[in-house]
Amino acid sequence: MREIQIESPGRDYRLVGAAAPRLIPGPGEVLIAVAAAGLNNADLLQARGLYPPPPGASPILGMEVSGVIAELGEGVGGWKAGDRVCALLPGGGYAEFAVADAGCVLAVPEAIDLVEAAGLPEAAFTAWTNIMDTGRLAASESLLIHGGTSGIGSLAIQIFAARGHRILTTAGSDEKCQAALAFGASRAINYRKEDFVAVAKAETRAVGVDVIFDMVGGDYIQRNIEAAAPWGRIVNIAYQKSFRAEVDFRPVLTKRLTLAATTLRGRSPAQKQAIRDALLREVWPQLGARIKPVIDRIFPWEQAQQAHEYMEKTGHTGKILLTF
Ligand SMILES: NC(=O)c1ccc[n+]([C@@H]2O[C@H](COP(=O)([O-])OP(=O)(O)OC[C@H]3O[C@@H](n4cnc5c(N)ncnc54)[C@H](OP(=O)(O)O)[C@@H]3O)[C@@H](O)[C@H]2O)c1
Numbered sequence: 012m013r014e015i016q017i018e019s020p021g022r023d024y025r026l027v028g029a030a031a032p033r034l035i036p037g038p039g040e041v042l043i044a045v046a047a048a049g050l051n052n053a054d055l056l057q058a059r060g061l062y063p064p065p066p067g068a069s070p071i072l073g074m075e076v077s078g079v080i081a082e083l084g085e086g087v088g089g090w091k092a093g094d095r096v097c098a099l100l101p102g103g104g105y106a107e108f109a110v111a112d113a114g115c116v117l118a119v120p121e122a123i124d125l126v127e128a129a130g131l132p133e134a135a136f137t138a139w140t141n142i143m144d145t146g147r148l149a150a151s152e153s154l155l156i157h158g159g160t161s162g163i164g165s166l167a168i169q170i171f172a173a174r175g176h177r178i179l180t181t182a183g184s185d186e187k188c189q190a191a192l193a194f195g196a197s198r199a200i201n202y203r204k205e206d207f208v209a210v211a212k213a214e215t216r217a218v219g220v221d222v223i224f225d226m227v228g229g230d231y232i233q234r235n236i237e238a239a240a241p242w243g244r245i246v247n248i249a250y251q252k253s254f255r256a257e258v259d260f261r262p263v264l265t266k267r268l269t270l271a272a273t274t275l276r277g278r279s280p281a282q283k284q285a286i287r288d289a290l291l292r293e294v295w296p297q298l299g300a301r302i303k304p305v306i307d308r309i310f311p312w313e314q315a316q317q318a319h320e321y322m323e324k325t326g327h328t329g330k331i332l333l334t335f
Pocket of ligand 1: 051052053133137158159160161162163164181182183184187202226227247248249250251252273274275276325326329
């Protein structure tokens, strides 16, 4: 099979196609003939040697794929060869075949293009577990999603708008704000022109927002605290601006806020399966109707290097994919 290897990991890494022996799924695993792999920032960091895969994971890049089931490992039921699926992986997605834990595999409904489905798993798992499990978003509560046109933000807005939540979101241009409104946000804030704290207050009769989903960090840490409602929950999945900030914790105390941050990749298969099951129950029935993957650009696997360079420029809206 073909796979994409990292030549000279580090700042000047190169992604090159190489031949590799076909994989064999172990007990509890499935082998997927990959149609497409989704790109993630973690892939860029891993290629630069800054983010090693978790123990036991494939050293090949790629944390999400779509494709068809090629083979079942021992003890796996409920699937057959040829089934259309997408899956969350700890690694190994940049290849013609990928092995997935059966608990991280989801069916791709006919209404969703098989290639485009590669843009679903990482965004859906991350948005759901951080906003629902960690953020404890309750019915009728408000939600602020930073990075509303990011791979994760573009799907998160659709998922939670479909569940009836009022969503405020931030993005870095008027065009991106328009896109975020089309995904279902009630108010999109161009953070280069408007102060999201002031808008969040104005939009909630000065109460603030119940749950804030953040990938920015830095000065957003204090500003999120200011924008949060009493008993609000702020959940970070990244700190792209900075991991460091000087913070006045007084409003955390007086508003009884919760600050949290989580990662997905290193969680156990059982923890990931629990998220998968919640997605199947709560989100998948609306796929193709109210919720669709947002795909910015699709590159053939031979152009993996160009795909990474394109992602590095951060102009995209939604997901970038590689086809195999
Ligand atoms: N913790 C976890 O388990 C987990 C899982 C998956 C991903 N992540 C991380 O979550 C982040 C988002 O992932 P993704 O795939 O959705 O990324 P993505 O598509 O590359 O989007 C990144 C977004 O961040 C926004 N952004 C970057 N710097 C910003 C700044 N200084 N101020 C405001 N907004 C800024 C950009 O918005 P504009 O273009 O509008 O400026 C862009 O929409 C990445 O850092 C990724 O590594 C974490």
